[in-house]
Amino acid sequence: MSIFARKRSALSAKERLQLVLIHDRTDLTAAELDALKDDLLKAISNYIEIDPEAVQISLERDGRSQRLVADIPLKNVTHPRAN
Amino acid sequence: MTAQVITLTSGKGGVGKTTAVANIAHALAMDGKRVVCIDGDIGLRNLDVVMGLENRIVYDIVDVIEGRCKLRQAMIRDKHFQDLYLIPAAQTRDKSAVSPSDMVRLCKDLQSETDFVLIDSPAGIERGFRNAIAAANRVLLVTNPEVSAVRDADRVVGILEAEGKGTPSLLINRLNPALVKNNDMLSAEDVLDLLGIQLIGIVPEDESVIIGSNRGSPVVSDPKSRAGAAFRNIAKRLEGEDVPFLDLEPQSGLWNAIQRIAGRK
Numbered sequence: 001m002s003i004f005a006r007k008r009s010a011l012s013a014k015e016r017l018q019l020v021l022i023h024d025r026t027d028l029t030a031a032e033l034d035a036l037k038d039d040l041l042k043a044i045s046n047y048i049e050i051d052p053e054a055v056q057i058s059l060e061r062d063g064r065s066q067r068l069v070a071d072i073p074l075k076n077v078t079h080p081r082a083n
Numbered sequence: 084m085t086a087q088v089i090t091l092t093s094g095k096g097g098v099g100k101t102t103a104v105a106n107i108a109h110a111l112a113m114d115g116k117r118v119v120c121i122d123g124d125i126g127l128r129n130l131d132v133v134m135g136l137e138n139r140i141v142y143d144i145v146d147v148i149e150g151r152c153k154l155r156q157a158m159i160r161d162k163h164f165q166d167l168y169l170i171p172a173a174q175t176r177d178k179s180a181v182s183p184s185d186m187v188r189l190c191k192d193l194q195s196e197t198d199f200v201l202i203d204s205p206a207g208i209e210r211g212f213r214n215a216i217a218a219a220n221r222v223l224l225v226t227n228p229e230v231s232a233v234r235d236a237d238r239v240v241g242i243l244e245a246e247g248k249g250t251p252s253l254l255i256n257r258l259n260p261a262l263v264k265n266n267d268m269l270s271a272e273d274v275l276d277l278l279g280i281q282l283i284g285i286v287p288e289d290e291s292v293i294i295g296s297n298r299g300s301p302v303v304s305d306p307k308s309r310a311g312a313a314f315r316n317i318a319k320r321l322e323g324e325d326v327p328f329l330d331l332e333p334q335s336g337l338w339n340a341i342q343r344i345a346g347r348k
Contacts (some may be wrong), residue, residue, distance in 0.1 A: 009266070009267045010266045010267055010268055010269050010270070011266065012228075013230050013273075014269060014273050014277065017230055017269075017277050018231065018232055018277065019233060020230075021185060021234065021237050024234065024237060024238060024241075025237070025241060031176050045095060054261055061279070063279040064240070064244075064250070064278075064279040064280070068152065079192070
């Protein structure tokens with residue numbers, strides 16, 4: 001085992017726990033979270049044009065509460081939409 | 084004055100709940116408090132051996148609940164402290180012999196003549212755990228700085244909050260300062276950040292804890308033990324004192340040698 005891998009074991013424990021705890025607390029599996037993201041993007045796309053590649057949706061911790069944080073850049077609309 | 088009823092629980096087994104109960108109880112008794120410990124692990128009795136009282140058991144908690152003896156008769160007095168008692172778990176029964184309301188009633192009966200009731204919860208999040216938290220005014224969550232223990236602790240925090248028991252205070256047990264310094268163990272700050280709850284104390288890993296358990300005489304009375312000092316501080320905090328956290332810098336060989344030469348060790 002290399003020195004570097006050894007040095008970081010506490011960090012690796014913390015990072016792994018951060019992920020596990022978010023899923024434990026929300027009772028959401030990684031697959032369910034992906035499905036949620038897809039549904040969310042579909043719903044938003046019904047109203048505004050977005051670039052699915054640029055979207056970032058993640059679960060974040062703030063003390064004991066979780067939040068779903070979405071960063072969804074909108075595409076510039078150059079012409080008015082016909083409703 | 085009514086007693087504070089404090090339950091120690093952990094989710095995961097083997098993190099040192101029973102040892103913590105015995106040590107905190109002794110520390111409170113050293114401060115002149117009247118303390119009753121209850122072993123909540125029906126069928127897997129062990130607080131009695133850690134406290135060194137295994138030869139004095141006549142009646143147990145199930146005998147009290149089922150009316151075979153008076154509460155006083157099941158309270159075993161400690162060898163060193165007049166006002167420290169243990170109510171042992173039943174060894175030949177299972178946890179269904181006790182209900183949460185039995186625990187509430189038992190603790191109510193103890194309240195008037197006691198300053199602290201400490202309940203040692205079994206591992207897990209089932210019946211025995213529910214019994215152990217039923218009467219608690221305060222819950223101490225014991226964990227080790229390891230992935231499995233921290234994950235289980237987080238589940239317990241969630242359950243306690245959902246049950247309206249409030250947020251528990253965290254007791255980080257068996258922290259190895261040298262490993263933390265090498266970044267090979269989660270630090271107390273890491274664990275606190277992950278769990279997002281208040282700290283009641285950090286107990287360093289210490290061989291003298293095992294030696295104390297072997298003898299049935301908790302390490303808290305050993306003035307040289309660092310774990311003992313940590314447990315004494317936790318007791319003070321439970322009594323409402325504001326005690327700073329111990330400096331847990333690893334003791335280098337050189338520093339130890341200087342202390343030995345100076346006659347401090």
